[in-house]
Amino acid sequence: MSKRFAGIDIGSRTIELVVIDEKKEVLDSVQANTGFDPMAEAKKMIDGVAFDRIMATGYGRNLFEISFNAATVTEIKAHARGARALFPDVQAVIDIGGQDSKAIALFDNGNVKKFEMNDRCAAGTGKFLEIMAKTLGFTIEEFGQAALKGQNGLSISSMCTVFAESEVTSLIAKGENPREIAKGLHTSVIRRVAGMVNRVSAQGDIAFTGGVAKNPCMCALLEAKLGRRIRIPDDPQQIGALGAALLAHESDNS
Known part of the structure; x- marks a missing residue:
């Protein structure tokens, strides 16, 4: 069965979740308001979403790491990776x-x-x-x-x-x-x-x-x-989550 890799971007206003497959094609994407309890919102988003590995980015990534034992990446690297995936030049x-x-x-x-x-x-x-x-x-x-x-x-x-x-x-x-x-x-x-x-x-x-x-x-x-x-991008708010998902995929194969 093909592996699935997720990236979650926990921002100050919204949270984005992107799931990709082994071919780096997007399978699913979800967005929600961050609200007053970001980890509760994040849990709602990932519940019921199948993935083998997840990587978090955004201002709430460190809380996510503690709450869900997940790897993290800075917003800088996540947005750079997501942007280059869509615009290689x-x-x-x-x-x-x-x-x-x-x-x-x-x-x-x-x-x-x-x-x-x-x-x-x-x-x-x-x-x-x-x-x-x-x-x-x-x-x-x-x-x-x-x-x-x-x-x-x-x-x-x-x-x-x-x-x-x-x-x-x-x-x-x-x-x-x-x-x-x-x-x-x-x-x-x-x-x-x-x-x-x-x-x-x-x-x-x-x-x-x-x-x-x-x-x-x-x-x-x-x-x-x-x-x-x-x-x-068609959805510029998803780029951090996309980058995190791609980096989760690449770290799994490194």
Whole structure:
């Protein structure tokens, strides 16, 4: 019987589970909200799912290792492996999730060459965009579309969530167009992410993973700012789990 390998990515907002076979083809994928008890949610996800080996990644991977006696891998390696599986020629990965953002440069063989990570504040993360969207009265799904319709965008001077929220509230009170505010906020995030990409000296095409890759304005602005082709998976939130599953498979055969 063919072996099955699972990868689970326990993020701050969602948990993804991907199961592959020995040919590295995806057999199953599941997503759930992380909730207030990530390990309880993770247990619900893996119960009833058949696999021979599982590897965990994401911010909750160490808890998963203790709770389920599983191997773990960093998000950096997991996203790098998952991205290269889908786009074998990419030289870099941008991963923007709920609580952090990462820029990863790759060697020709797909291994991680250099990375930079923002995990000390919400600036440039999905959480920042979520809070700003709510302040402007948009759903997170509407936010990117609204920003795309902005023209030049208004300058947002602060990337601290608290101060940026206050700045946005002030701009609303002045009667500024919400679309222009939205465009300005997206532009400020892009400057931060582009700076990370430049500092890791990433070259060539870039894979964009994580939930924020679903935002069309972020994708358009990134491509324009960096002057590079941005490659977006069909489901960018699954890439960490896919990478972990692939690494579970490869460690089993090493």
